[in-house]
Amino acid sequence: MGAVSLRFVLDPDLTPHLRGAIVDLWTDVSNAGGAVGFVPPVTAADVRTIADPTFAGIAEGPDRLLVGYVGDRLVAVLIFSDNxxxxxxHWCVLKRVMVHPDTQGTGYGAALMREAARLGAEMGHEALHVTVRDGLGLDGFYRRLGYREIGRLPGALRVAPGDDRDEILMWLDLTADGLTGQTAR
Structure with missing residues (x-):
């Protein structure tokens, strides 16, 4: 299975090369219609307007970066954003959850989220929170991983004139294993 070949790194050195790879991934995800703060078309320069302050929150703390590689290629990213x-x-927000568009369907997204849940519990968090753009079916993906919808902000995301989408608030309780329903040890 594809997800097995993912290698995760928590808190990697945020080198200029890694920053560039993240901006490239973010741009590719956005241009493929991914819900990570932009609507296509977007350029790397557009992404840097948000990426640079995001990198500052990681480099200077308190946010933490999780990356996933296949070989040496960056294919997955998420940020544990400190509240x-x-x-x-006791809980954490996951932001900028991204898997490269050409790896969709490989299980990398689920592997990334399972690793985030494992690390979140290891960090002492009791829950993880993620927001999802409605209309893309992403809420179903998160539900399959044990997340539940806890609310909506109606029309909060304007993706185009006349196309406002709900922002769905999703929550994963880490005191129980969301995948099996068994209580965590």
Missing amino acids: RFPLKA
Whole structure:
């Protein structure tokens, strides 16, 4: 199975090469219609307007980066975004969840999310939160991984004039294994 060949790295050195590879991935995902903050067409320069502050939050803390490679090729990324408030320290927001479009259907997305759940629990988080753009079927993907819908922001995302989409709020309880329903140890 394809997902087995993914190699994950948490908190890699955020070199100029890795930054460029992430911007390239983000651009490719966006231009393929991926819901990571943009609508196509988008250029690497457009992506850098959001990527640069995102990289600062990783390099200077407190956010953490998880990357997935096939061989030496970057194919998956997500960010554990710190809530920055003590009252929310027991859960974490996942941002910029991306898998390269030409690897869709390989199981890499599910592998990335399972690794995020494993690491999230290891980091001491009791839950993970992700937001999803409605209309792309992404909520079904997350549901299959044990996430549940906890709310919606109606029409919060304007992808084009006259095309407003709900932002779906999804939650994974890490105190139970969302894939098997068994209580975590």
